[in-house]
Amino acid sequence: MDKLDETIGALKYxxxxxxxxxxxxxxSKKVLMVAYMNATALSETIxxxxxxxxxxxxxxxxxxxxxxxxxxxxxxxxxDCDADTLVIEIAQSGAACHKGYFSCFYRKLNxxxxxxxxxxxxxxxxxxxxxxx
Amino acid sequence: MDKLDETIGALKYxxxxxxxxxxxxxxSKKVLMVAYMNATALSETIxxxxxxxxxxxxxxxxxxxxxxxxxxxxxxxxxDCDADTLVIEIAQSGAACHKGYFSCFYRKLNxxxxxxxxxxxxxxxxxxxxxxx
Numbered sequence: 001m002d003k004l005d006e007t008i009g010a011l012k013y014x015x016x017x018x019x020x021x022x023x024x025x026x027x028s029k030k031v032l033m034v035a036y037m038n039a040t041a042l043s044e045t046i047x048x049x050x051x052x053x054x055x056x057x058x059x060x061x062x063x064x065x066x067x068x069x070x071x072x073x074x075x076x077x078x079x080d081c082d083a084d085t086l087v088i089e090i091a092q093s094g095a096a097c098h099k100g101y102f103s104c105f106y107r108k109l110n111x112x113x114x115x116x117x118x119x120x121x122x123x124x125x126x127x128x129x130x131x132x133x
Numbered sequence: 134m135d136k137l138d139e140t141i142g143a144l145k146y147x148x149x150x151x152x153x154x155x156x157x158x159x160x161s162k163k164v165l166m167v168a169y170m171n172a173t174a175l176s177e178t179i180x181x182x183x184x185x186x187x188x189x190x191x192x193x194x195x196x197x198x199x200x201x202x203x204x205x206x207x208x209x210x211x212x213d214c215d216a217d218t219l220v221i222e223i224a225q226s227g228a229a230c231h232k233g234y235f236s237c238f239y240r241k242l243n244x245x246x247x248x249x250x251x252x253x254x255x256x257x258x259x260x261x262x263x264x265x266x
Contacts, residue, residue, distance in 0.1 A: 004246025022155050022164055029162040031155055034218045046242070079248065080237035081230050085167045087238045097214050104213035105220045109179070113137025115212065 004046065008039050012084035018054060019086060023096065025103075026075040026089040032096035033104040035064075037086070049074050051090060068128045070094035100125045137179065141172050145217035151187060154219040156229065158236075159208040162222075165229035166237040168197075170219070182207050184223060201261045203227035233258045 013019050018036040025032055035053040037045065041061055044052040051064045051072040065071030072090040079086055097104040100121035107115040146152050151169040158165055168186040170178065174194055177185040184197045184205040198204030205223040212219055230237040233254035240248040 002246060007242070007246050007248065020153055020167065022167065024162075024164060029157075029164075031157060031162075031164065031220050033213065034153065034155065077242040078238040078251075079240050079242075080166065081232045081234075081239070082237075085237075087164050099214045101214075104215075104218075105211040106214070107212050109140070109210040109212075113135060113140050115140065118211075 005043075008042055008046075010083065011039075011042075011079065011086075012082060013038065014084075016056070018056070019084060021051070021053070021086040021088050023051060023072060023088050023090050023092075026091050030103055031105055032072075032090070032092055032102070042086070045074060045088070046077070051088060064096075065093060068094065068098070070096070070128075072096070094128075095122050098125060098129065100128075138176075141175055141179075143216065144172075144175075144212065144219075145215060146171065147217075149189070151189070152217060152219060154184070154186070154221050156184060156205060156221050156223050156225075159222040159224050163236055164238055165223070165225055165235070175219070178207060178221070179210070184221060197229075198226060201227065201231070203229070203261075205229070227261075228255050231258060231262065233261075 011019055017038045020034055021037050022034050023032045038054045041052040041054050053062055055062055071093050074090055076089040095102045100123045101119045102122055106117055106119040108118045110116045144152055150171045153167055154170050155167050156165045171187045174185040174187050186195055188195055204226050207223055209222040228235045233256045234252045235255055239250055239252040241251045243249045
């Protein structure tokens, strides 16, 4: 077992064997998305330099961008004091959000207790995902 | 039921009734910590303007800074496309990490597959938490 396998194995995963990964834009530091990795997805992310996740809804691995082409190039990986969360700095191709926004966090709570959309779509999801809906 | 209660109720919580909250520094946008809220902790966070969380290990509510004085003043709250994660922009008093670092994400993966500490402590945890260890 090499050091990297040991490091990946020493992280704290939840009961489902997953660790949340906060993906941030390497330039602006803006949070683009939060998704979940297991040890294999993290290992694949490090080996290939492209983010891979475990889909809880589809129960399968996926490489971000495998349908849309909107891949994420890994620039740096951080963990926290509890070793139960990752922050991954990435260079995002296209947009992170499958709804067409650069960041998935495109809604902000307003004073009336409702969400305002605070970003513009940069692609049309119906065109980008037309083949795998 | 007012609009805010409806908005809080419409978020997607996990099986334990929790939603992850990524706390970012309002100035630098740097990720400071990730912790978990339930609906009541989120409601308290909005009402008081200070972050409140649910401690999974201690099974209780806590206001960030209640022991250390290192509170977090809420500046804005965002949610993502799936409404299952929050980003909270905060002004951090002192430091976010109970180990003394400004951000909990003070370790970066290096080329040898190990973690490098990439920040300096800004307080001594043994002094700050001396009364409640």
